[in-house]
Amino acid sequence: MLFVFPGSHRLTFWMKNTPLDLDIGFFDAEGRLLEVRTMRAFDERTVASSTPATYALEMNAGWFAARGIAKGALLRAPDSVLPLAVPGP
Numbered sequence: 001m002l003f004v005f006p007g008s009h010r011l012t013f014w015m016k017n018t019p020l021d022l023d024i025g026f027f028d029a030e031g032r033l034l035e036v037r038t039m040r041a042f043d044e045r046t047v048a049s050s051t052p053a054t055y056a057l058e059m060n061a062g063w064f065a066a067r068g069i070a071k072g073a074l075l076r077a078p079d080s081v082l083p084l085a086v087p088g089p
Contacts, residue, residue, distance in 0.1 A: 001058045002077070008052035015043045021061035026053035031075035036064045 005011065008029055015022070021041050026034045026049040038061055039047045049056070055075060064070075 003056040003058075005054050005056075008054045010049055010051070011053050011056050012046045012048040013039065013056065013058075014046045015039045015041060018042065022058045023061050023064050025057045025059070025064055025069070025075075026051075027055035027057065027075045028052075029054040031055065033069065033071055033073040033075065035071060036069075 003011075011026060013024060018039075019041050022039045023036050024039055024047065025036045028034055034049065034051055034053055037047050037049075039058075057075065
Protein backbone atom coordinates (compact mmCIF):
# COMPACT_ATOMS: atom_id res chain seq x y z
CA MET A 1 0.00 0.00 0.00
CA LEU A 2 1.31 3.44 -0.94
CA PHE A 3 0.67 6.37 1.40
CA VAL A 4 1.01 9.88 -0.06
CA PHE A 5 1.24 12.80 2.37
CA PRO A 6 0.90 16.55 1.68
CA GLY A 7 4.43 17.55 2.60
CA SER A 8 7.29 15.96 4.49
CA HIS A 9 6.83 14.92 8.11
CA ARG A 10 8.15 12.29 10.48
CA LEU A 11 5.70 9.49 9.60
CA THR A 12 4.48 6.96 12.16
CA PHE A 13 2.72 3.61 11.58
CA TRP A 14 1.62 0.60 13.62
CA MET A 15 0.42 -2.94 12.97
CA LYS A 16 -2.61 -3.40 15.23
CA ASN A 17 -4.94 -5.98 13.62
CA THR A 18 -2.48 -6.67 10.76
CA PRO A 19 -1.82 -10.45 10.60
CA LEU A 20 1.46 -10.48 8.64
CA ASP A 21 4.88 -8.87 8.91
CA LEU A 22 5.45 -5.91 6.61
CA ASP A 23 8.38 -3.77 5.53
CA ILE A 24 7.76 -0.07 5.12
CA GLY A 25 9.89 2.12 2.89
CA PHE A 26 9.98 5.83 3.65
CA PHE A 27 10.60 8.17 0.69
CA ASP A 28 11.39 11.89 0.44
CA ALA A 29 9.50 14.44 -1.67
CA GLU A 30 11.60 13.55 -4.73
CA GLY A 31 10.71 9.86 -4.36
CA ARG A 32 14.13 8.73 -3.06
CA LEU A 33 14.14 5.88 -0.55
CA LEU A 34 15.33 7.10 2.84
CA GLU A 35 15.07 3.85 4.79
CA VAL A 36 13.22 0.56 5.18
CA ARG A 37 11.83 -0.56 8.53
CA THR A 38 10.25 -3.91 9.45
CA MET A 39 6.90 -3.99 11.22
CA ARG A 40 5.77 -7.15 13.04
CA ALA A 41 2.26 -8.62 12.86
CA PHE A 42 -0.17 -7.38 15.54
CA ASP A 43 2.50 -5.14 17.13
CA GLU A 44 0.88 -2.07 18.67
CA ARG A 45 4.19 -0.23 19.05
CA THR A 46 4.77 2.49 16.48
CA VAL A 47 7.40 2.45 13.74
CA ALA A 48 8.50 5.91 12.60
CA SER A 49 10.67 7.36 9.88
CA SER A 50 14.00 8.63 11.20
CA THR A 51 13.70 11.77 9.09
CA PRO A 52 10.81 13.64 7.43
CA ALA A 53 9.23 11.67 4.58
CA THR A 54 6.46 12.31 2.04
CA TYR A 55 5.69 8.77 0.89
CA ALA A 56 5.49 5.41 2.65
CA LEU A 57 5.26 2.10 0.83
CA GLU A 58 4.17 -1.02 2.76
CA MET A 59 5.14 -4.37 1.27
CA ASN A 60 5.46 -7.94 2.54
CA ALA A 61 8.44 -8.37 4.86
CA GLY A 62 11.61 -9.01 2.83
CA TRP A 63 10.23 -7.51 -0.40
CA PHE A 64 12.74 -4.63 -0.61
CA ALA A 65 15.75 -6.84 0.22
CA ALA A 66 14.71 -9.60 -2.19
CA ARG A 67 14.73 -7.06 -5.03
CA GLY A 68 17.94 -5.31 -3.98
CA ILE A 69 16.08 -2.06 -3.33
CA ALA A 70 18.19 0.07 -1.01
CA LYS A 71 18.54 3.62 0.27
CA GLY A 72 18.52 6.11 -2.60
CA ALA A 73 16.32 4.01 -4.91
CA LEU A 74 13.75 6.04 -6.83
CA LEU A 75 10.02 5.42 -6.38
CA ARG A 76 8.32 5.36 -9.77
CA ALA A 77 4.56 5.54 -10.33
CA PRO A 78 2.15 7.35 -12.64
CA ASP A 79 2.01 11.12 -12.11
CA SER A 80 -1.62 10.78 -11.03
CA VAL A 81 -0.45 8.69 -8.07
CA LEU A 82 2.65 10.61 -7.04
CA PRO A 83 2.07 14.34 -6.94
CA LEU A 84 5.73 15.09 -6.19
CA ALA A 85 4.96 18.80 -6.02
CA VAL A 86 1.90 19.49 -3.89
CA PRO A 87 0.37 22.84 -4.88
CA GLY A 88 -0.06 25.38 -2.08
CA PRO A 89 -3.26 27.19 -1.16
